[in-house]
Amino acid sequence: MTKNFCPLNVTMNLIGTKWKPLVLFHLLDGCVRSGILKKKVPDISNKMFTQTVRELERDGLISRKVFPVVPPKVEYELTENGRSLENILRSLDAWGKEMS
Secondary structure, eight states: OOTTOOHHHHHHHHHOSSSHHHHHHHTTTSOEEHHHHHHHSTTOOHHHHHHHHHHHHHTTSEEEEEESOSSOEEEEEEOHHHHTTHHHHHHHHHHHHHHO
16 A cells, blocks of 8 residues: 555545436435436436446446347446445435535
8 A cells, every 4th residue: 555545535536426426326226227317317418327337337336237128228236336335325315415
């Protein structure tokens, strides 16, 4: 471990964008189809949604399952690492309720 190592920096690199915590939060209750998940995240563009879920999948926080049907069906769910963020995400949600 380097002298300047900061664990919070690691966390923020993984979930510290505008959209990632929202996507992760909406997956706390289980597997969600792509279109439904996108609707749960207000104001996110198609491009940003795709980029966000790809990054979360690449970083091992969510998994993606594609079903071989027409039209395509895609579902997302939290991995074990993603689920480990549950307390943090629920705390942020509660804090937001208190502030509003």
